[in-house]
Amino acid sequence: MIARIRTVFVQEFRLARRNQWVLLATLMLTLFALALAFFGAGQGAALKADVLSLTAASLATLSVYLIPLIALLMSYDAFSGEVERGALALTLATPIRRWELFAAKFLAQCCAAGIAIVGSLAIAGAAVALVYGTEPAGLWAWARLTATSALLGAVFVAAGLTLSAATGRTARAAAFAIGIWLVMVVLYDLALLGGIMAAGEGVFASRVFPWLVLANPADAFRLYNLAALDAAPVAGIDGLARTLPFAPAAALGALALWLAALLALGMNRTGRIEP
């Protein structure tokens, strides 16, 4: 079992590296992080706030878009591509279990995405800390951002793998990946915003709304990072971070639940692929 998982892991990670996904994702994240840090730095200096904490806040808002996109792009073709090329039949003709295959692909792509996320945030964080100096609180905010970004990446890698196994065709998997990204990351927020404007102050805003935010992994990620920051200037949906009916750590629980559910669903779908 371990030998087979390792075999698939090695191959899958190698492919992620050769496809330049790791490099591309690292570059992209590093550039965005540095841009936010140095464009936002003037504002931070004026507020006499810690630049690293401020950058962590603005980067949390940006990562919500970028990280799911990167994770989905990395993973959406992992099964469908092999089904179309006929290579999956060969893999499944060996004694490997379907869940082992899913787990190995998941681990490899999480590593690839994780290396990109941790690497780019480490570079950008170090640059900001060197230029502007920092405090322990800023370092903590940065560390939280890095760890939860990796977790968010894992959730969307699992989502991408699951839809890849469920659709079995590259073109459909790509369409679903874009669809999931749009719905979870963009439209969900817009709908919530519309809902709260329509409902105004009331039961919806104070009782229902926070849970709806928690129910979306992307929003849960942002909520956790913003709620943990006292200094961050927050507005709109994120203003909610101040008046939660639950502890911010609940957002982490939501992410973990999503991850567990997607892994279970993905393994189930992988079991049903007909090569």
Add this chain to the structure above:
Amino acid sequence: MNVLDITGLTIAFGKTVAVDNVSLSVAPGERLALLGHNGAGKTTLFKAILGFLKPASGQIAVAGHRPGSDAARIAVNYLPETVAFARNLTGREVLEYFSGLRGAPRAEIAGLLERVGLTGAADRAVGTYSKGMRQRLGLAQALIGAPRLLLLDEPTSGLDPVSRHEFYGIIAEAASRGSAVLLSSHGLEEIQNRTDRVAILAQGELRAEGTLAELAARAALRSTIRVTALPGEAERLHAELGGTRVNGTRLDIPCPPGAKLDLLARVGSHAGALADFDLQTPGLDDIYRHFSGQPLREETPQ
């Protein structure tokens, strides 16, 4: 004991019966060719042997084990009809991957690359391989772990005659080491002298099975004698010898297997009226057509 035993196998996709009550067996070291047109059910049969498809009825035993069980998966190895390995991997990496999944010794890989003639290209990306090289890599993959049963689905379609020849050489070598080989193909000509037995599949049914000589004898196809008459003689020859007029001067006379010499003598007695003479014996294609239920190429109405 047979490496593969199939009895009364039926597989259906909804209302389409892709494989219909097929029984087959292959012994160790034996090469069996499965012949059939597109849609005859060859690939479906292979997928059932691999355990990917559930039979509607019938049994399959791979080295005595249920398809899809670990023992069966180790015993059988497969080369699909169309397979494209990831372009960014090298040939060696592809083999290492499947070797790892099968728990086969890694040391075997260099020998496999050698056997299929890919030693020089082993560390190049698969994306740079020619069609023949990719197919040979697929074959090397299928030979990992010295499988007891090799399933090769149309392994040589699209290969040039030289590559094809080499391919069958490697297959023969694997068989001589004791692997049973079941391969599918479109035509009899291609597998003549290259497999021990032939099974003809049409519309999911097994139409015939045996050695080529057995099938030829069983088909008992007629030869055709074609004579070209001198100007003005065609009418008379037709009246004397029977057969069909093809055009103004030509006459096709059907000739049952036992009556060849007899007919030849009768034609010979009209030598003075003949411009030309030709004997057409049934070819492998005709035997194949006979069993797969397609009309003969130049069948003559009685």
